[in-house]
Amino acid sequence: MRLHRLDITAFGPFGGSQSVDFDTLSAAGLFLLHGPTGAGKTSVLDAVCYALYGTVPGARQSGQGLTLRSDHAATGTRTAVTLELTVAGRRLEVTRQPPWERPKKRGSGTTLEKAQSWLREYDATAAAWKDLSRSHQEIGEEITQLLGMSREQFCQVVLLPQGDFARFLRADAESRGRLLGRLFDTHRFAEVEKRLAERRRAAEARVREGDATLLADAHRMQQAAGGAMTLPELQPGEPGLAEAVLTAAAVARATAREQLTIAQCRLTAAESAQAAAERELAEARELARLQQRFTEARERAARLQERADAHRAAQERMERARKAEAVAPALELRDAADTEHRRAAQAEARARALLRDAFAAERPAGAPGEGSGELTGDVDASAHAGASGLAVAARRAAEELGGLESARRAEQRLGELLAERAGLDREERTDAEVLQEAEAWLAGWEEIRTGLQSAVESAQEAATRAEQLAVQRDPARRRLAAARQRDQFARDTDDAQRQVTAATERALKARAAWLDVKEQRLNGIAAELAAQLTDGEPCAVCGATEHPAPARKDAGHVDRETEERALAASQHADDQRAEAERRLGVVQRALAAAEGEAGDTPTEQLASQAQELERLYAEARNGASALHTASERLRQAEQEHERRVAARQQAAVRTASRVARRDALDRERAALEQELAHARGTAASVSVRATQLERRVALLTDAADTARAAEDTAQRLKDADARLADAAFRAGFDTPQAAAAALLDAAAHRELQHRLDAWQSEESAVRAVLAEDDTAAAARRSPADLAGAQRTAAAAAQRLREAASARDAAARRCAELDRLSARSTDGVRALAPLREEYDRVARLAALTAGTSAENERKMRLESYVLAARLEQVAAAATVRLQRMSSGRYTLVHSDDRAGRGRSGLGLHVVDAWTGRERDTATLSGGETFFASLALALGLADVVTDEAGGVRLDTLFIDEGFGSLDDQTLDEVLDVLDSLRERDRSVGIVSHVADLRRRIHAQLEVVKGRSGSVVRQRGQ
DSSP states (O other): OEEEEEEEEEETTEEEEEEEEHHHHHTTSEEEEEOSTTSSHHHHHHHHHHHHHSSOSGGGGGOOGGGGBOTTSOTTOOOEEEEEEEETTEEEEEEEEOOEEEEOSSSSSEEEEOOEEEEEEEETTTTEEEEEEOOHHHHHHHHHHHHTOOHHHHHHHTEEEHHHHHHHHHOOHHHHHHHHHHHHTTHHHHHHHHHHHHHHHHHHHHHHHHHHHHHHHHHHHHHHTTTOOOOOOOOTTOTTHHHHHHHHHHHHHHHHHHHHHHHHHHHHHHHHHHHHHHHHHHHHHHHHHHHHHHHHHHHHHHHHHHTHHHHHHHHHHHHHHHHHTTTHHHHHHHHHHHHHHHHHHHHHHHHHHHHHHHHHHHSOSSSOOTTTHHHHHHHHHHTTSOHHHHHHHHHHHHHHHHHTHHHHHHHHHHHHHHHHHHHHHHHHHHHHHHHHHHHHHHHTHHHHHHHHHHHHHHHHHHHHHHHHHHHHHHHHHHHHHHHHHHHHHHHHHHHHHHHHHHHHHHHHHHHHHHHHHHHHHHHTHHHHHHHTOOTTSOOTTTOOSOOSSOOOOOTTOOOHHHHHHHHHHHHHHHHHHHHHHHHHHHHHHHHHHHHHHHTTSOHHHHHHHHHHHHHHHHHHHHHHTTHHHHHHHHHHHHHHHHHHHHHHHHHHHHHHHHHHHHHHHHHHHHHHHHHHHHHHTTSSSHHHHHHHHHHHHHHHHHHHHHHHHHHHHHHHHHHHHHHHHHHHHHTTOSSHHHHHHHOOOHHHHHHHHHHHHHHHHHHHHHHHHHTOHHHHHHHHSOOOOHHHHHHHHHHHHHHHHHHHHHHHHHHHHHHHHHHHHHHHHHHHHHHHHHHHHHHHHHHHHHHHHTOSTTOTTOOOHHHHHHHHHHHHHHHHHHHHHHHHTTTOEEEEEEOOOOTTSOOSOEEEEEETTTTEEEEGGGSOHHHHHHHHHHHHHHHHHHHHHHTTSOOOOEEEEESOGGGOOHHHHHHHHHHHHHGGGGTOEEEEEOOOHHHHHHOOEEEEEEOOTTOOEEEEEOO
């Protein structure tokens, strides 16, 4: 990785824009970044880190976003950092802008803008930059992948902070491990330790869970064995638990099987005794049943004898009902005919009443109307006639209704004609309004078109003028801007010339003053030498040991310090004169360029010309802006003209066609009105007349039907009375009423028949029981002892249940013990590989955690890996440390334990002068510096190799050189200078004055009231 250029704007202490050319600084191999405290030396390194990773290093990384912005920056200037570098053979440019609160473009206050990032790559083939990404995340991932280092690693490897490595030398193993873990990313080994510990806990939990399940099954077997099983007092996880449980289970199973055999024998004996008792009980129950049956039969026969008279009366009642059943059909027929006749008579009365009401409603108050008097009189006469008269009246009304059909159609047609006639009138009024409006609009068409065409032509001319003036505006603006710069540069040139003159005069005066002071000091040098003389000591000039008249310092004596101050003032004045001459040259070159652009024309004249062009251009643009509107208005007016002409023509055509149609409609209307006046008579309309006739036909028809039905039902009732009298006589009844009284309904008939059948069944059953031989024989025997037989059988059944329960309990015990034993055996088999896995994982976890006896040094896995890395770092650092210390010191890695802590991250220094190994904390301040510097450089080499061999061509070393003497400083600088062997440049960040004399390529940071600036000098 090589840095080429860094541009900073409004970042940290830099209020304006600053640029650092690392290519020029790196050409010397070793360059110095210096400046007073607080000027912003470290901010330059912060800008590099921020451009690459989007954050600043160390404790300053908490300052994000708005806090990165310089307090000296102008309100409208945005903070930005741009870094150009080459990494992995690719030339990239990274630009980052943190979020900032800028003033609102409208109104007061501020608005927050989001952070921005750009990544570009230089394409050598096309000789141009191409954009790669504008995503913060993508840029961060791309930079991290190319460098192969995280931000923490970059800050430790490229921006070498000496204070951190001095603490690293004196730190304990734990602190050292944290730093190395961040640099080498060994947290994955800690994750391995954590994963193994989790697996050990999980395996242990599974083993304990299996042991707990096995113990639970053992307790269940103990409960199933009824206390005959003894369990060992073991806990989950203890050895021998499985063997003890399986042994106890085998003993319990054998005991349970013996108890099952004994219970089976007891059950067989109880079953035999229970069978004998059941047989005796069945015999006693049968004897008791037969004796009870005979007694009940005798009692039932006595009760039948008592109900014999009631049985004969019921038989006679049933006989009369059977005779009356022959008359029942005639009775039902007569009742049906009577009911039908009454309904028919009521319907006839209702129909005649409706007919009379309808006639009364239709008849006018005076004499009958014309054309309907004959029919009305016929209907009035028929209202009191029979069925035939009503039918004749209905037929006449229907004939008159049929004659009104054509009149109804004519009435409907007349309504359509009136509607069409009204529509024609409305169309005529509408067309008249259209014609009037079209004629009025078309009368002013020519004037409207002329005005719109004139507006379009004016706008087109304005657009042409605007295009011509636009071509003249930019040159005029450039000449005006150049003229203003010319005037400003002319004033700046005069100011710079005066400053050069003043600086030259000050430099001449300062040099003259220095020469005067130097001459005065030379004149009084004898006094300075005399001040160093001591009696008896030889003189440094003449060698005499006696000093009879040493020179004395007078009141105006000048010492060495005064001369050096005068020299420094003279040099400072020379620097100011050179800076003033440089600024004069810059301003003069800028003035020449501005004069070449603007010429000799006065600025006021150019401003007036440009203002006039702007005014004319604005007028032309305003006129041209109306072109689209004028064209659109002309197009719309032409479309409106075409629409108006078409509307006028269509209205004229419709007016001509309406005249003929109106005449035809009037003739047809007159004919229809004459026809309808005769057809509707006194009714309001033909429809009303037809409705009256339809109702009259329906009422007459209904009245005729009901009258005919009443006559028919009266005849059927007379016939039914005759048939009923004949049927009652033939059945043996004096009157039809007597036959009706003898009838039984269905419920009464069923109840009487049920009583007769029950009597017959009971009599037959009693006779059958009394005739049975076994029942009669049982009645002659002594009464049965049923209670004693039941007690004997109950006792036998109880003994059988107890034996069966004992046998079932023994069988269940055996089955449960077999099931639990099989389950325990399966559990032991499944638990064996879990125990093996737990032993293996526990051994690995203890080994990686440093707690097992096999790990003699008690080193964790991460510490072991870090120890190997530390050993590599110590070896790489020793190469440079020996050179810095002239072969005296060597860094070595130590695996020794420190107190009760764990070993693996010890770091000692070997002193070649004493041959002894001692702790790095015993080094002095200067020794600690070059030891930490060697350690930092060694660590950079190791991390670089681990990052995939990414070449680091630019390194920075921050502070720490103030504690070195001249000799050690030379040795350290020789080591740093040797880094150039691999084309590597090293930047030293320090404010030590001696380094400015030793290192020629310098980047100075100068602070001021308006912010810091950078100055680059020397190579």
